Amino acid sequence: xxxxxxxxxxxxxxxxxxxxxxxxxxxxxxxxxxxxxxxxxxxxxxxxxxxxxxxxxxxxxxxxxxxxxxxxxxxxxxxxxxxxxxxxxxxxxxxxxxxxxxxxxxxxxxxxxxxxxxxxxxxxxxxxxxxxxxxxxxxxxxxxxxxxxxxxxxxxxxxxxxxxxxxxxxxxxxxxxxxxxxxxxxxxxxxxxxxxxxxxxxxxxxxxxxxxxxxxxxxxxxxxxxxxxxxxxxxxxxxxxxxxxxxxxxxxxxxxxxxxxxxxxxxxxxxxxxx
Ligand code: ATR
Numbered sequence: 027x028x029x030x031x032x033x034x035x036x037x038x039x040x041x042x043x044x045x046x047x048x049x050x051x052x053x054x055x056x057x058x059x060x061x062x063x064x065x066x067x068x069x070x071x072x073x074x075x076x077x078x079x080x081x082x083x084x085x086x087x088x089x090x091x092x093x094x095x096x097x098x099x100x101x102x103x104x105x106x107x108x109x110x111x112x113x114x115x116x117x118x119x120x121x122x123x124x125x126x127x128x129x130x131x132x133x134x135x136x137x138x139x140x141x142x143x144x145x146x147x148x149x150x151x152x153x154x155x156x157x158x159x160x161x162x163x164x165x166x167x168x169x170x171x172x173x174x175x176x177x178x179x180x181x182x183x184x185x186x187x188x189x190x191x192x193x194x195x196x197x198x199x200x201x202x203x204x205x206x207x208x209x210x211x212x213x214x215x216x217x218x219x220x221x222x223x224x225x226x227x228x229x230x231x232x233x234x235x236x237x238x239x240x241x242x243x244x245x246x247x248x249x250x251x252x253x254x255x256x257x258x259x260x261x262x263x264x265x266x267x268x269x270x271x272x273x274x275x276x277x278x279x280x281x282x283x284x285x286x287x288x289x290x291x292x293x294x295x296x297x298x299x300x301x
Contacts, residue, residue, distance in 0.1 A: 029058045029059050029060045030058065030059045030060070030084045031059070031060050031061075031062070031081070031082065031083045031084060032048060032059055032060070032061045032062075032083065032084055032085045032086065032087075032284065033061060033062045033063060033064045033078060033083065033086055033087070034061075034062075034063050034064070034086070034087040034088070034089060035064045035065075035066050035071065035074060035075065035078075035086055035087070035088050035089070035092060036063075036065070036066070036088070036089035036090055036091075036092060037065050037066055037067070037068055037090075037091065037092070038065065039063045039064065039065045039089070040063070040065070042063050042089065043273060043298060044061070044063065044087055044089075044277060045061050045062060045063050046298070046301075047273070047274055047277045047294060047298070048061035048277060048281065049061055050289075050293075050294045050297065051277070051278065051281050051289035051294065054289050054290060054293070054294075055281075055285075055287050055289050057281075057285050057287060059084075059285070064078065066092065068091070071092045071095045071096070071099075072095070072099055075096070075099060075116065075124075079118055079124070084117065084118075084284060085115070085116065085117040085280070085283075085284040086115070086116040086117075087114055087115060087116075087277070087280055088113060088114050088115070088116060089114065093112035093113055093114055093158060093162075094111065094112050094158065096112070096113040096114075096116055096126055097110075097111060097112050097113040097126050097128075099124065099126075100113060100116065100124045100125055100126030101123040101124050101125070102119065102123055102124070102125045102126070103125070103126045103127075104125070104126070104127045104128070106127065106128050106129075106131060106132070106165055106166065107126045107127050107128040109164075109165040109191075109192070109195070110128040110130070110131065110161055110162040110163075110165065111158070111161050111162075112128060112158050112161065112162050113126035113127060113128050114127075114128055114129060114130055114162075114276065114280070115127040115128065115129050115279075115280045115283055115284075117283065117284055127280070127283055128162055129276040129277075129279035129280050129283065130159075130162040130163055130272070130276050131162060131163040131164070131165050131166030131167065132166050132275070132276065132279045133163075133272045133273070133274075133275035133276030133277075133278075133279060134163050134166070134167070134217070134243070134245065134269075134272045134275070134276075135163075135166045135167060135169075135170060136275040136278075136279075136291075137243075137267070137269075137271035137272045137274075137275045138215075138243060138267075139170070141271050141275075141291070141292065141295070142241075142265070142267055142271070144215065144241050144243075145170075146167065146170035146171070146172050146215065147170055147171050147172065148171070148172065148173050149172045149173060149214035149215055150172065150173055150174050150175075150176075150213045150214050150215075151167065151172045151174070151175045151176070151213060151214065151215045151216075151217065152175075152176050152178060152209055152211065152213040152215070152216045152217070152231075152235055153167075153175060153176070153177045153178070153216075153217045153219055154178050154179070154206070154216065154217065154218045154219060154220050154229045154231065155177075155179055155218065155219035155220035155221070155229070156177055156179035156181065156184035156185040156187070156188050156203075157184070157219070157220070157221065159219045159221070159245055160177065160188065160219035161188060161191075163217075163219065163245075164177075164188060164192050165192065165195070167217075168192060168195075168198075168199055168201070171198060171199060172199045172215075173199065173200065174199055174200040174201070174202070175199050175200070175201050175202075176202050176203070176204060176209055176213075177189060177201075177202070177203050177204075178203075178204050178205060178206050178208070178209045178229070178231065179203070179205070179206070179220075180205070180206065180220075180229070182203060182204065182205045185203035185204065186203040188203070189201050189202060189203045206229050206230045206231045207230065207231070207232065209231055209232070209235050210234070210235075211232070211234050211235035211236065211237060211240070212234065212235060212236060212237025212238075212239075212240055213235055213236075213237075213240055214239065214240065214241065215240070215241050215242075215243065216235060216236070216240060216241075216242045216243070216258070216263075217242075217243045217244075217245065218242070218243070218244045218245060218246070218252075218254040219245050221246075222253075222254075223244065223246050223252050223253040223254050224246070226253055227253070228253060228254060228257055229254070233261045236258060236261040236262070236263050238262065238264065239264050240258075240263045240264055241263070241264055241265050241266075241267075242254070242255060242258040242263045242265070242266040242267070243266075243267045243268075243269070244266070244267070244268050244269060245269040245272060246268060246269055247268040247269040247270040247273065248268065251266070251268075252268050255267075255268060270295060270298060270299065271291075271295050274291050274294050274295045274298065275291055278291050278294075
């Protein structure tokens, strides 16, 4: 019998850790599956997805720059994908219709709450950025019922649009938008969801957003401390984390969606750190 086939689709894709993560999950759980990486042409994501499922593929993860297209393409969306406006997980339902899910938000919440023991309930959170990555995680963050969540962005109108969108469903945590220089701290938790560090840039927030108890989470990860986390350490933040745990947690949630089995994540995170 051949193994069930899964893959991650992106462009570029060669750097992706997803095949490694899912093969460690498969080993650990004894699930019989194969997981590969597919580079879709920038102008033919849809054809790539159709071809994959026509060949009998069971599920796809989707990464940059196709998450919004995956969301548009699907015939059904889970509620969390609907709110996220983007999908990182695709599969066919029993009628053969394409379903889009988004596991990124669950990924960051589990990494913070379960792996790092950072509770979000009642906390003051500052989220930097208002692009697709931030929209993808806001729902699950707000579900944890922080006391307040401020979205600060270079383009304030985009942060305001997210406040309108998520304010409809989440009346409880106080939700607001501002520019980087208007964020007034200190915050309990700061999440960097901008892509500034890709260029080695820092979102220009005041050092006052960081206090002696502030925890900082950069959704990016890299072998070295990220630019943002280094800045936070220089301001004496209490603890800083990068997004490797989130990456493994979103993968575990996708694995669970597809297979109904939840892999252990801590040994996988530890292994990836040393590779
Ligand atoms: P992603 O999918 O990574 O979220 P995106 O939707 O293009 O990508 O969003 C990128 C985010 O990083 C945005 O919030 C962007 O700010 P704008 O909305 O003002 O464009 C932010 N960003 C990108 N480069 C930045 C920089 N050099 N300084 C600060 N913010 C930056």
